Amino acid sequence: MSDQFTLNSMALRNLRRRPLRTAILIAALTLMVSALVFALSFVMRVNASIRLTSERLGADLLIVPTGSRGSAEDILVENRATSFYMDRSLVDRVRKIEGVDKVSYQTYLVTLTGLCCSVPSSMVVAFDQDSDFVVTPWLKEKLGRRLKKGEAIVGSESAFNINLGLVEVDAMLFGSVFRMVGVLDKTGTGLDTAVFISDENIDDILKNGKMTIKAGQVSVIFARIKKGEDLYKVMSDIENSIIEVDVVMRRDVNKGLISTLGDISKIFYLTLILSTALSLFLVWAIFTAIANERTREVGIMRALGAKEKDVINVFLVEVLVLGVIGSIIGIMAGTALSLVMAKTFSILKNLPVDLTVLTRVGIGAAGLAFGTGVCALGALFPVQRLKKLEPLFVIKQE
């Protein structure tokens, strides 16, 4: 029996002394940690997705017809089908700009459900397989070969729409039958709903008269610049020498989204700061009340030989137990919330990157350290005051 009675067991019993007060403290810490875990999960996932999307574009610069910068972002970021064209001769003019290493292009063809084809409303992207460095790397990975004429590979969302999975299916596009031969990985861009075809097919599409596009037109030119070249200078050279185009830097493609997410993140962090301040205040207030309530007990303990570290030990165990319990529940709640939101928030639903188990463990560890740290910080001053207590002061008070 005697070995069960320790300073630690005393601390645990103190927590059970006022269950409602303990529950309120745990609830406050739970709220704070769950806000932290959710905010970190959201921000880290979105950031990783933006980085991946940007990397997958493969080009340093996107060149679009003047005034179509927004339309390009509509396609790349927001899944909005739109079309804009410029003359293919501009591809060579871009290629000749000093500092440009590789150039490729794509033509965006909008499909409308029920009008032209059997594929639901989506973007058909025709690309030049000889010069392409944007789609081809994925294509090699998924298909292991070039697309033949009459073949198409689809984005992850389109695959869902046309039930393409294990077997190849044929679909009507602009009056021609295309064999869907594969599905690309999710990119989180608008191109996830697109169907990719080789630009050899454009002539047939034009012959079928299903499109308003004229021969020799393209939508976007992708440029990769040479190593060591000044990106801004090349961008400026292109815009100055070719007035028919606008140039978008790769990292600016998601600028609007990044800005929106930045605002959302600020709201999260503000909520986090407020809940942290509230928790700190609550822990401080409750531990001040606890310290006042136990002044006599601590005085007796000190008179019986308790050192300052013994007093700290008792309170530290209480603080740690509260912090750990609150944090663990908070981590579980925050993680659950982030998983539920990932399925309901449209901004999260289309993200190509999910957090790895390791990242989630890291976020959990951060939540645990934060929750316990806030609890310890809040209790610091009341406990400091208590440990310095002169026993005589307590005895005289009686």
Add this chain to the structure above:
Amino acid sequence: MAQIIVQNVTKAYQVGAQTINAVSSVSLSVERGDFISIVGHSGSGKTTLLSLIGGITNPSSGSISFEDRDISSLTSDQLSEYRNEKIGFMFQFASLLPLLTVRENLLLPTLFSKGEPSREEPSSKAIDLIRMVGLADKIEAYPSQLSGGQQRRVAIARAFMNRPDVILADEPTGDLDEDTERDMMNFFLLMNRDAGITFIMVTHNSDLAKRSHRVIRMQQGSILGQ
């Protein structure tokens, strides 16, 4: 050689602009195995003198030595060790921790002892002591389940837990009925005689004071006579 030497000790408190000497220029010598009673009116400095000897507070001036060791110069932790190892306190008030059982209250001082105590010894000692104060059947009771007198007897038993050299008792029998008071005084005298424990006891009871070896009378912070 005296066990405790109090030399010209003053304990002053600042109350606003006024300085109050709770104990004023007190000198006292206590031999090992002494049984001393301190008597005097309320506010005469009895409890403060006991607290100074017990290292619960430090003197404003003067020195207190215990077995040739100046305790007024000890650090906070060293004073804690001193209180834990050498002194057994019986406070003026019910000093049990309400969350702990009688057994745990008795074991409390052992938690602060240096080193790892043997597992069985403190618990069996607690049982022995609680039997000696006549509360063997209350060993697992909580203070709230005890009367004031029973709580006082538990506090008395606790003072002996760490085999102290000196017991500092501040009106230890205040809540007890006459019979129990007599029993407790006999218990103190037994421990003083057989275990050689020094007793310094504050009391208002002149009959109890008469049974001690020496009576010290205090008034306004000073010793009037011994």
